[in-house]
Amino acid sequence: MTSIPFDDRDGTIWVDGAFVPWREARLHVLSHGLHYGGAVFEGVRVYGGQPFKSVEHAERLRASAREMNFELPWSAAELDAVTREIVSRGQITDGYVRPVAWRGSEQISVSGAGSSVHVAVAAWEWPHVFSDDAQESGIRLRTSRWRRPSPESAPVRAKAASLYAIGTLARDEAEADGFDDALLLDHRGNLAEATGANLFLVIDGELHTPVPDGFLDGITRQTVIALAAGLGLTVRVRAIDPAELAVADEVFLTGTAYEVQPVRAVDAREFTVGGTTKLLAEAYGRLVRGEGDGAP
Numbered sequence: 565m566t567s568i569p570f571d572d573r574d575g576t577i578w579v580d581g582a583f584v585p586w587r588e589a590r591l592h593v594l595s596h597g598l599h600y601g602g603a604v605f606e607g608v609r610v611y612g613g614q615p616f617k618s619v620e621h622a623e624r625l626r627a628s629a630r631e632m633n634f635e636l637p638w639s640a641a642e643l644d645a646v647t648r649e650i651v652s653r654g655q656i657t658d659g660y661v662r663p664v665a666w667r668g669s670e671q672i673s674v675s676g677a678g679s680s681v682h683v684a685v686a687a688w689e690w691p692h693v694f695s696d697d698a699q700e701s702g703i704r705l706r707t708s709r710w711r712r713p714s715p716e717s718a719p720v721r722a723k724a725a726s727l728y729a730i731g732t733l734a735r736d737e738a739e740a741d742g743f744d745d746a747l748l749l750d751h752r753g754n755l756a757e758a759t760g761a762n763l764f765l766v767i768d769g770e771l772h773t774p775v776p777d778g779f780l781d782g783i784t785r786q787t788v789i790a791l792a793a794g795l796g797l798t799v800r801v802r803a804i805d806p807a808e809l810a811v812a813d814e815v816f817l818t819g820t821a822y823e824v825q826p827v828r829a830v831d832a833r834e835f836t837v838g839g840t841t842k843l844l845a846e847a848y849g850r851l852v853r854g855e856g857d858g859a860p
């Protein structure tokens with residue numbers, strides 16, 4: 565639980581081209597983004613004062629907006645520069661950057677046409693999502709009754725705020741039952757992802773990860789697949805039935821915020837935090853801190 569509310573902190577937030585005092589970075593209650601989900605966002609991690617893959621995240625923010633039928637008035641290079649400036653002004657060493665874009669207040673209507681587009685970037689110190697202990701020994705997931713929608717039903721490639729309503733429902737239920745996070749299936753009943761991270765299984769020393777055709781193809785997922793290939797591991801991207809969890813030796817999640825996060829249980833099935841997960845977590849840790857290419 566966060567102790568200081570996010571609207572009551574010291575610092576500076578960049579909003580539509582200006583650096584404004586943190587508490588004054590407000591929007592009107594009659595904003596399209598709030599009522600109809602006309603909003604997209606990003607999460608960028610900062611290691612040792614350096615945002616990791618900031619340009620890739622800026623490009624994805626622009627691509628997400630396009631999936632939602634709006635265009636950001638800032639280039640990826642401009643958003644990258646703003647991210648670096650906000651990190652520097654906030655003197656963030658190990659933290660998180662949250663760029664967000666939303667449709668404004670011209671009309672309260674399902675139609676988004678003609679609405680203004682706004683962008684903000686904030687950053688704060690945030691070393692880890694889960695406790696040090698959970699990072700070492702793994703988290704527990706509960707399979708959710710909520711599923712990821714089909715690509716015909718939702719803009720599944722976008723990091724769209726509206727899609728997170730499903731994640732919030734799933735995560736709140738999982739936490740109420742004493743789990744750390746939820747595991748969501750896709751619309752076909754195959755394994756998909758957690759509420760804010762992608763999923764990997766280790767079976768007989770090989771990595772297996774679902775095809776990202778109904779959920780976000782995470783930047784961390786792609787990074788870890790490349791790291792695994794560089795380490796000589798076989799990676800199989802395929803549809804995975806939940807029953808296959810029974811034969812998995814290790815399970816882990818990947819995400820900007822989660823990093824490489826071991827999973828110690830899915831429902832009643834328990835896993836060890838094994839060598840493959842540790843190898844990739846360490847390689848990822850080296851890569852993000854700029855210590856070589858992640859090779860051991």
Ligand code: PMP
Nearest residue numbers: 760761762780782783784819820
């Ligand atoms: N899926 C969801 C739903 C997410 O919110 C995230 C975090 N952005 C991911 C996957 C992982 O994406 P990335 O590795 O790009 O952070």
